[in-house]
Amino acid sequence: MTVADWLAALERRAELRAKAGLTRTLRPRAADDAVVDLAGNDYLGLATHPEVTAAAARALSAYGLGATGSRLVRGSTDAHHALEDTLAEWLGADRALVFSSGYLANLGAVRALVQPRTLLVSDAHNHASLIDGCRISGAETVVTPHADVDAVAAALAAAPGRPAVVVTESVFSVDGDLAPLARLHAVARAHGALLLVDDAHALGVTGPGGAGGVAAAGLAGQPDVVVTATLSKALGGSGGVVAGPAEFVRHLVETGRTFIFDTALPPAVAAGVRAAVALARAGDELRAELADRAALAVRRLGAAGLTVSAPDAAVVSVTAPGPEAATTWAADCRDRGVAVGCFRPPSTPDSRSRLRLTISAGVPRAEFERALEVIVECAP
Numbered sequence: 001m002t003v004a005d006w007l008a009a010l011e012r013r014a015e016l017r018a019k020a021g022l023t024r025t026l027r028p029r030a031a032d033d034a035v036v037d038l039a040g041n042d043y044l045g046l047a048t049h050p051e052v053t054a055a056a057a058r059a060l061s062a063y064g065l066g067a068t069g070s071r072l073v074r075g076s077t078d079a080h081h082a083l084e085d086t087l088a089e090w091l092g093a094d095r096a097l098v099f100s101s102g103y104l105a106n107l108g109a110v111r112a113l114v115q116p117r118t119l120l121v122s123d124a125h126n127h128a129s130l131i132d133g134c135r136i137s138g139a140e141t142v143v144t145p146h147a148d149v150d151a152v153a154a155a156l157a158a159a160p161g162r163p164a165v166v167v168t169e170s171v172f173s174v175d176g177d178l179a180p181l182a183r184l185h186a187v188a189r190a191h192g193a194l195l196l197v198d199d200a201h202a203l204g205v206t207g208p209g210g211a212g213g214v215a216a217a218g219l220a221g222q223p224d225v226v227v228t229a230t231l232s233k234a235l236g237g238s239g240g241v242v243a244g245p246a247e248f249v250r251h252l253v254e255t256g257r258t259f260i261f262d263t264a265l266p267p268a269v270a271a272g273v274r275a276a277v278a279l280a281r282a283g284d285e286l287r288a289e290l291a292d293r294a295a296l297a298v299r300r301l302g303a304a305g306l307t308v309s310a311p312d313a314a315v316v317s318v319t320a321p322g323p324e325a326a327t328t329w330a331a332d333c334r335d336r337g338v339a340v341g342c343f344r345p346p347s348t349p350d351s352r353s354r355l356r357l358t359i360s361a362g363v364p365r366a367e368f369e370r371a372l373e374v375i376v377e378c379a380p
Helices: 003-019 050-063 071-075 078-091 102-113 128-137 149-157 181-190 246-255 267-281 284-303 323-335 365-378
Strands: 036-038 095-099 119-123 140-144 164-169 194-198 225-230 240-244 315-319 338-343 354-358
Touching: 036 365, 050 267, 078 095, 078 240, 078 267, 095 102, 095 246, 102 128, 102 164, 102 194, 102 225, 102 240, 102 246, 119 128, 119 149, 128 164, 128 194, 140 149, 149 164, 149 181, 164 181, 181 194, 240 246, 284 315, 284 365, 323 338, 323 354, 323 365, 338 365
Parallel strands: 036 338, 119 140, 119 164, 164 194, 194 225
Antiparallel strands: 095 240, 225 240, 315 354, 338 354
């Protein structure tokens, strides 16, 4: 194949994606963008909170722009260790380890849990990072129907004597529903399996003091539970975390390729996220406002005849007739000053297109209510 053939093949694939309504486009956002944001993940509005930005600015002045190296070389700073101690205490875990992204945290956690003959039992609606972690690990993976505890039990029972890990999100990123974590943990423990929970969309939003879905289920600090999360959603920053038994975190430090061979999270981001954690822990009023807004969105959109998920946190899913309709719907909303998420196959686990609304307490209430009206008016 010549270079021209290769480029032509890529062009043909792009044309096929366009015909299927699956074209994706990068759109730069200005700092003074006035769009009502129901697409980002800044659930508590902390990304621009003055205490958060001030903490980041102080660390930026002290440490400079980047960490200048991987964590095991020169990239571990006081800011990283302070954040890890804070996260471990908040999550009720022995130790926490910070990664440069939630994606890498999930890849590293799944791989580190795998040993010879390990069986991974993964929920059908899991995030791409968990799916890729299972694939990269090389372990046998059984994908079970969404939130089906009986199917998980059957998969574990079919592999007696083998090490196993049940892999799930807490609040699922597609429809915003909460996994039956307590029941999953009971089934996993009955079969001697571990439970890995991605708490990305629950951390800061649910649980006591915003400690997440694992804490809400009463599983914080359990020795057979490993928690991962991104720091880019309710905490308004970037990076990821893996929290669990001290022995497991030590194993990650010494063997985790996505930790060892990656440049560390910038110290300024670590310091800003730590300030955000303090605000999130004291943010019961913000969480109450999120719950109220999510309920309002379900009522108003449902009253307009739209099919809407019943969210357990701050993600609201609205069904679209198809990928092209979803794309047009989202574009029409954006043209009227409202940003919404647009999920289409193959990004959706059930081949169903939808708009995804991520509720943020940082959006003024009047603007939020106007955005709901725009979504209804632009509906196909």
